Amino acid sequence: MREKPARDSLPTPAAFINAQSAITGLRGRDLLSTLRSVAAHGLRNPLHSARHALKLGGQLGRVLLGETLHPTNPQDARFADPAWSLNPFYRRSLQAYLSWQKQVKSWIDESNMSPDDRARAHFAFALLNDAVSPSNTLLNPLAVKELFNSGGNSLVRGIGHLVDDLLHNDGLPRQVTKQAFEVGKTVATTTGAVVFRNELLELIQYKPMSEKQYSKPLLVVPPQINKYYIFDLSPHNSFVQYALKNGLQTFVISWRNPDVRHREWGLSTYVEAVEEAMNVCRAITGAREVNLMGACAGGLTIAALQGHLQAKRQLRRVSSATYLVSLLDSELDSPATLFADEQTLEAAKRRSYQRGVLDGRDMAKVFAWMRPNDLIWSYFVNNYLLGKEPPAFDILYWNNDNTRLPAALHGDLLDFFKHNPLTHPGGLEVCGTPIDLQKVTVDSFSVAGINDHITPWDAVYRSTLLLGGERRFVLSNSGHVQSILNPPSNPKANYVENGKLSSDPRAWYYDAKRVDGSWWTQWLSWIQERSGAQKDTHMALGNQNYPPMEAAPGTYVRVR
Incomplete structure (x- = not known):
């Protein structure tokens, strides 16, 4: 079913915090400085502050008399009870809270502070x-009910969870029970083998699941920020199994989790490693060309690799490129980027070089504050106020299986967000060669998420425009991770597409058509056209030069 998106349904392209914030870090001192400047502005403008204080006082008076001034958002799960x-009592406390929110927003909007402030x-x-x-208090009606129903045990369990998180989870509530999943047994279970290993990566080849297979293989490059098995979580949402069942020879890179010894691994190091893995794919399958797929920072890596190959006149080794929620144009419009000044960026570089790595837990904290109600306060209520265990959810288990970034790559990513080098020819140099994406004439398929707070969809759209060759852009109806994990079995799946790519993301969206179903099926038709002829399936993994070393998921994915 196809229909035009409503004009008033234009998705918000950027939220408060995004990928740049996670890479740069968000310092508490910057937030405190903002609060101090707001307080100072209020003192310097007493009439403005008094006017809004009187409005708030008037609204609170009406609330005490029982009036309902502000409707609640039906999608806000916090107040669904x-x-x-x-x-x-609860109606008045909620109305007082909403009145406070409204007046604070109005006070800021009507102040004479600068737009950035x-x-x-x-x-x-x-x-x-x-x-x-x-x-977020013990007076939450859900907490009160649970307290009585459990005879007070919910409070005891909640205190136990709080103490455990303070000691072992950096003070944040756990999002998932660690014991609920195990890599290789309940997630990352598709049959395969490690056929190549170097210092940076293991290359996994998967056992075919179809009678015929296409001659050109697919090489999946996951983000260095996360572990690879987002592509092979559970059988019902495994992208790897979907590709295998539809005749694609599938290889996936599993990155090593770096430590202080690997501080000098930069973007060029990773590009060289992917090029080596690509050549192993070609050697095992006998194909001259490989289809590349990169997700998030993996998309940046395969784009840099193609630019490097183009400069060496070897781009013919790549048949197509798929970019999943990947930023090549790093210009982001978000309040959080206003904190990323020169001093903040240099401080972030110094910290990671002193430690050798950027710890994944630090990035996880910033990612959690992107959606605090969903990723922090909902678990605060569940774990502490209700005394319950967090749910067993495979995506959240993967999300909490943190990795580190080597200091050099962290510095390269900081420079990427600071200079936006891929928007002009030669702005980025990789492996000693300048990169010009317009000369990368490989056909590309790009996917973004309407609700993606990490890599906002309009930036992903602009990234698509940087590429040469035949380009296709699809806007999924999901967030960052759910845009990738969007199998055809998902009844809520839909996406927006417009074959004409204009320079303005808004104009593209207004003229786009909504399509019910998963983008996976559209991508499958697209990639099969670029995967060569079909042949009888070869069931053996590896070859004489690259024999299977150990069963998937390998060794590197288990390193903490």
């Missing part, structure tokens, strides 16, 4: 307002 609307203020107060929500 009927007590928030039916119980006089207003954006920073909105960002800081959004975090503060989420933290002081009445749902």
Whole structure:
């Protein structure tokens, strides 16, 4: 079914925090500085502050008298319990909270602060307002009910969870029970073998699952920030199994989790490693060309590799390139980027070089603060106030299986966000060669997510425009990870597509058509056209020069 998206349904392209924030880090001192400047502005403009204080006082008075001034968002799960609307006490506390939120926003909007200062203020107060929500207290009606139903055991369990997280999880509530999954047994279970290993990566070749297979292999390059098995979580959402069942010879890179010994691994190091893995794929399959797929930072890596191959006049080794939620144009419009000044970037570089790596737990904290109600406060309520275990969810297990970034690659990514080098020819140099993406004439298929807060969809769209060759762009109806894990069995799957790529993402969206179903099926037809002739399936893995070394998922994925 196809229909045009509504004009008033244009998705928000960027949220408060994004990929740049996670790479740069978000310092508490910057938030405190913003709050201090807001307070100072309030003192310097007493009439402005008094006017909004009086408005707030008037609204609170009406709330105490029982008026319902502000409708609640039906999609806000924090206040879904009927007590928030039916119980006089809870209704008044919620209305007081919403009144405070509205007046703070109005105070900032109507102040004479600069646009940048207003954006920073909105960002800081959004975090503060989420933290002081009445749902985050023991008076939460769900917590009160659980307290009585459990005879007080929920409070005891909650305190135990809180102490454990303070000691072992950097003070954040756990999002998943670690014991619920095990790599190689409950996730990353597709049959395959490691057929090549070097210092940076293991190359996994998977056992075919079809009677016929295409001659050109698919090489999947995951982000260096996460482990590879996002492509092979559970059988019902395994992208690897979907590719195998449809005749694609599938290889996946599993990155090594670096430590202080590997601080000098930079983008060029990873590009050279992917080129070596690509050549192993060609040697094992006998194909002259390889289809590349890169996700997030893996997309940046395969783009840099193709630019490097083009400069060496060897681009013919690549048949096609698929980019999943990948940024090549790093210009992001977000309040959080206002904190990333020269001093902050240099401080981030110094910290990672002193430590040798950027710890994945530090990035995970920033990612969690992208959506605090979903990724922090909902678990605060579940784990501490209700005393329950976090749910067993494979995506969250993978998301919490953190990796590190070597200091050199971290520095390269910081420079990437600072200079946006791929937007002009020769702006980025990799392996001693300048990169010009317009000369990369490989056909490309790009996927973005409407609700993606990490790599905003409009930036992914602009990234597609940087590439040469035949380009196709699809906008999935999901967030960052769910845009990748979007199997045909998902009944809610749909995407937006417009074959004419204009220079303006908004114009493209207004003229696009909504399509029900998963983009996987469209990609499959696209990639099969670029995968050569079909032949009888060869079941053996590896070859004489690259024999199977050990069963998938290999060794590197297990390194903590």
